[in-house]
Amino acid sequence: MAKALGISASYVNLLENNERSVSVAILFRLMDTYGVDWRDIAEDDNANLLPELRGAVQDPLFAQLRPDLPQLRAALIHSPDLAAAFLRLHRAYHAISDQLLSMTELAGQTPLSSPEAAVHDIFRKNRNNFRDLEEAAEAFWGTEQVERDDIYYALKRRLRDRLGVRVRVLPVEDMPFSLRDYNVTQREIQLSEALDHTNRIFQLVHMCALLELAPLLDGVIAASVLKDPQGVARLRVELANYFAAAVLMPYDAFLAEAKATKYDFDHLATRFGVSFEQACHRATTLQREGAPGVPFFFLRIDKGGNVAKRFNATSFPLAEHGGACPRLDVHTSFRTPGRIVPQFVEMPDGGRFFVFSRTVERPTWVRHAQDNRLAVAMGCSLEHVSEIGYAEPFLLSGITMTPVGINCRICPRNHCDQRAYQALTLPEPVNTMRRGATRFEA
Template structure:
C-alpha cells in the first residue's frame, strides 16, 4: 500500500466536498502542502492516511485505491485513433496528464465520442434502409409510438371496457365529473380533492394509493379534471388489462412500460368520455367539424383531435388521421398515427408546415394541403392548444397540434370543402426536417441534408447559403 498513488481520486473527492486543500489537510491531520503532493502523485498513500481518509469522508477504502487509469488510458487512446482527430494528436504523456488532472472531463469526452459513433452508425443504417427508422430505434417514445401504430391506434379491449363503465354510469355529459367521483368513492374508497396550484407545483394530478386520495390541481380546467378521473378509473379497475396489453408490446424497459400504460389509460379515458359509436356518428354527420365535436362531448380541442385518430374499429372506420403536437421550439411532444404519413413519425420540424404558424394566430384553425418530396399528398389542419395557466408566467404556455389525412379523404372534411384540389399551386412543398429533406431551392432550408450534396456555384446566389 505504501506505493499506491491516488492523486485524481483524492482531488475529485475534495472537489465533490467543495473543500480547499487546506480544509482537507485539516480533516486528515496533515499539511496542505502534503495534500498537494498527494494530488499530483508526488507522494504515495500510506495505510494510516488511507484509514484517516475513510473515517473523515465516510468512503470505502477500496473505492479510494481502485486505479482505473489504465482503462481510461486505453479508452482514450482508442478514441484518439479515429481519423477525425488526424493532425496534432496528443501523445501518451499528455493523455496520462489529462486522466490524472481531469478524470471526469476525460470520462465525459469518451462518453460523448461513444454517442457520436452510435449516431453515425444509425445514420448509416438509415441510409442503407432508406428511412429514418433507425435513428429512433432506441427511443422510448418511438417504441411506444410503433406499438400504437402496429395496432392501428385502436385497442378494442379498452373500447369495450370503457363502454361497459359508461353503461354502468349512464348520465348526461355535464354530470360525468360527479359520477366518476362517486364511483371512485363508492366502489373503491378513493376520495377526490382539488388543491391549490401552489401546493402542487410539480404535478397536475397525484394519486396517493396509500391514503386513497386523488389530488387534482386547480390549474386543470373542467374537461381535464374529468379526463384525469377517467384515467384513474382505468388504473384502478383495469390494471390487469393494461398489463395484458403491454405484455404483448415487446417493451421490456421498466420506464417505457410505465409510459406505455399511461398512454393506454389515456386511451381508455378518451374512449369513456367520447364513446366510439356516438363519437363517430357525430364526426361523420358534422363533416369532422372539431368545434362541434368539442361542444357535443365537452372535451378539449386536443382531446377531440386525439380521439379522431382512434376511429379504426373493423367495419366502422372513420377517416384515418395522424396527430402531432409540437411546442414553440418545434419539439414533438406527442404523436399518433394510423396513416403512412412519415412526417408524424420522424419529424415535424419543417417551417413550411403551418403547425408552426399556428402560434401566430392562437385558437384559429389553419387548413393546408401539403406534398412530401416523394410526392405523397395530405390535407392537414393546425391549431394551438392551451396549457393550464394559473399566473403571469404560465399564461402563454401554448402548444400547437396538427391533424392530417391522406388527400383522398379530404373531401369528407368540411375544412377542405372550399378548396379546388385540382389546383397544383394549392400544395405546400414540405419535408420531414432539413437534415432528411432532399428538396432543393427551398428558401426555408436551415441545414445541409445528410445524404446529398447540394450544388454550389460561385457565380450565383441561391435561395439559401447551402446551395447556389
Template sequence: MRKTLIGPQLRQLRRRNGHTQAEMARRLGISPAYVNLLENNQRSLSVPVLVALSEHYGIDMRSLVQDGETHKLADLRAAVRDPIFPGDPPDLAELRAALDHAPGLVELFVHLYQSHRSMVEQLKRVPGTGSTESLLRVSPETAIHDFFRDHGNYFETLETAAAVLRSRVGGSSDDMYTLLKRQLRIEHSIDTRVRRMSDMPEALRTFDAKTGRVDLSEALDHPNRIFQLAHVLGLLEAGNQLDALVEESGIDTEAGRARVRVELTNYFAAAFLMPYDETLNLARETGYDIDRMAAAFGVSFEQVCHRLTTLQRDGARGIPFFFLRVDRAGNVTKRFNATAFTLAEQGGACPVWDIHGAFRMPGVIVPQFVELPEGGRFFTLSRTTDRPVFSHRTQDRRLVVAIGCELSHVEGVAYAKSFNLSDDSLYAPIGLNCHVCPRQACSQRAHQPLHVNLPIDAFRRGRTRYES
C-alpha cells in the same frame, strides 16, 4: 460466346416499354415461351436474340451482358450480415433469388443500407453521440409510438372495457364530473379533492390508492379535471387489460413500461368520455368538426383530435388521421398515428409546413395542403392548445396540435370544402426535415442534407447558402 443469363434485365426492359411477353416475342422473332424461359434464367442469351434486342429496343448490347451480378451479390451479402439485422442472414440461394426476381428492390435496399451506414459514420464523428449501439438503440418514446402504430392506434380490449364502464356509470356528458367522482367514491372508496396550486406546485393530479384520495390542481380546467378522473378510473377498472397490453408491448425498462401504461390509460379515458359509435357518427355528421365534437362531449379540442386517430375498428373505420403536438421550439411532445405515412412518423420540423403559424393566431384552426418530395399529398389542421397556468410566469405556455389525413380522405372533412383540390399551387412542398429533405432551391433550407450533394457554384448565389 459464354453462357449469359439476363432474366431480370430482360424483364425490366419489357416492363419499361409496356410490352407483354407475346409482344416482345413478336419483335424479337421468337416464341413467347422462349421469352418466358429467358426471363426466368432457364435459357441463355443467344447472339441473334442479343442483336434483335439491340435493333428493336435501341439498347447497347454491352449493357446486357456485363457481369455485374458478382459485385451486386457481394454488396447484398455484406449488407445483410450487418449486426443491425437480427437472426441468421439469408443464405446465398436466397440472395441470388432476390437478385434474379427483384433486382430493382435489391438495388434500393443496398442503396438504403449504404445511406444508413454513411449517416451513422457521420453521427459517430459528432462529440457525445456515443457508440453505434447507442445510436441505434430505440428510445422508450419510439417504442411506445411503434407499439401503438402496430395496433393501428386501436385497442379493442380497452374500447370494450370503456364501453362497459360507460354503460354502468350512465348519465350524460354534462354531468360527467359528478358521475366520475360518485363512481370513484362508491365503488372504489376514492375521494376527490381540488387543491390550491400552492399545495400542489409540481403536479396537476396525484392518486394515492392506499389513502383512497385523488387530488386535482385548481390549475386544471373543467374538461381536464374530468379527463384526469377518467384516467384514474381506468387504472382501477381496466387494470387487467392494461397489464396484458404492457406485457405485449415488449418494453423492458421500468420507465418505458410506466410510460406505455400512462398512454394506454389515456386511451381508455378518451374511449370512456367519447364512446366509439357516438364519436364516429358525430364525426361523419359534422364533417369532422372538432369544435362541435368537443362541445358535444364536454372535452377539449386536443382530446377530440387524439380520439379521432383511434377510430379504426374493422367494419366501422373513421378517416385515418395522424396527430402531432409541438412546442414553440419545434419539439414534438406527443405523436400518434393511425396511418402508415412517413409524415406522421418523422414530420414536424419543416418550416414550410406551417404548423408554427398557428402560434400567431391562438385558438384559430389553420388548414393547409402539403406535398412530400415523393408526391404524397395531405390535408392538415393546426391549432393552439393552452397549458394550465400556475402564475403570471406560466402565461402563454401554448402548444400546437396538428392532425392530418391523406388527400384521398379529404372529401369527408368539412374544413377542406372551400378549396380547389385540382389547383397544384394549393400544395405546399414540404419535407420531413432539412437533414433528409432532397428538395432543391428551397428558400427555407437550414441544413445541408446528409444524403444529397446540392450544387455549389462560387460564382452564383442561390436561395440559401447551401446551394447555388
C-alpha cells in the same frame, strides 16, 4: 512450415486462424524463411482498422450478433474491402442517427429508441385501436345512466364507493408543477385547481383505468412485448389515456357525429365535453374493422418546433417522422391562436396530404410564466379530403400544393428558400462565386 519456423503444427494452426498473435521472433523467422519484406507488413492498414472494427461492433445494435476477435481478424485478412465498407457504413449510420434524433426525435427500433418512440411504434402497429379497451369503455357505466353534466360527480362517487378513494382539488401553491397526484396512503386523488372542468373529468377517468383496470392494462402491455421499465410505464399512461378518451367519446356515437359534421373538431369537443386536443386524439383511434373513420395522423408541436406528441393510424412518412419542416403551416398557426389553418402539402416522393392546424392552451401555474400554448396538426391523405369540412373552400376555389419535407437534413428539395441545414442527400460542391436562396445553395 512448423518445422521451418521451429514451432508446433498446432501453433501454426492457431496463427492461421487468428487465434494467436505473431511474436517478434516468429515474425523474423517468417521474413528469413519466406523472403518477406518487413516494409510490406509495416504498411499494412489492418493494424489500424482492427481497433476501429472492434469498437464498431461494441454498438448495442450488435448485442445479439457480436463477432469475436478471431472473426474480426479473419474479416480483415480475407475481406479487407468488405470490412472497410462496413466501417464506413457504420460511421454514416451513426452520423445520420444523431442528426435525425436531434431534428425529429426519430429513433426507430434500435436500442437507442426513447420510451416515447417505442410506445408510438406499439400504437402504430395496432393501428391506434385497442379492441379490449374499447369494449371495457363501453361497459364502464354498465346500466347506470349518467348525464354529461353529472359525469364529474358520478366519477367521484364511483371512486369513493368502489375503491374507497376520495377526490380533492388543491390550490396551485399546494401542487407546484403538478396537475394530478395520487396519495396511496390517504387513498386520495389530488387535482390542481389549474385544471379546467373538462380536464378534471379526463384525469378522473384516467385514474379509474389505472386503479380498476390494472389487469386489463397488464394484458395489453404483456402482448406488446415491451420490456424497458420506462417504456412500460409510458405505455401504461398512454393506454389509460386511450381508455379515458373511449369512455368520454364512445366509438359509435363519436364516429357518427364526426361524419355528420365532416369532422368539425370544435363542435365535437363541445358535444362530448372534451378539449379540442382530446377530440383530435380520439379521431386517430377510429380504425375499428368494419367501422373505420378517416385515417388521421396527429402531431403536437411547441413554439420551438419540437414534435412533443404524435399519434398515427397511417403509414405515411409525414406522420411517422415529419413535423420539422418550416413550410408546414402548423408552425405559423401560433400567429392566429384558436383559428383553424388548413393546408395542402406534397412530400418529395409525391405523396399528397391535407393538414389542418390549430393552437391549444395548456394549464398555467404562475402569473409571470410564459404561455403554454401548443399547436396541433391533423392530416390525412388526399383521397379523404372530401370528408373534411375544413377543406371545402379549397375544393371550390382550387387546391394549391405546398412542397414540404421531413426535415432539412434529409430533404431533397434543392432550391428551398427555408433550408436550415445542408441536406445529406445533396452533397453539392460549394460555388464561392454564387449566392443562392440560402447559404447552402451555392
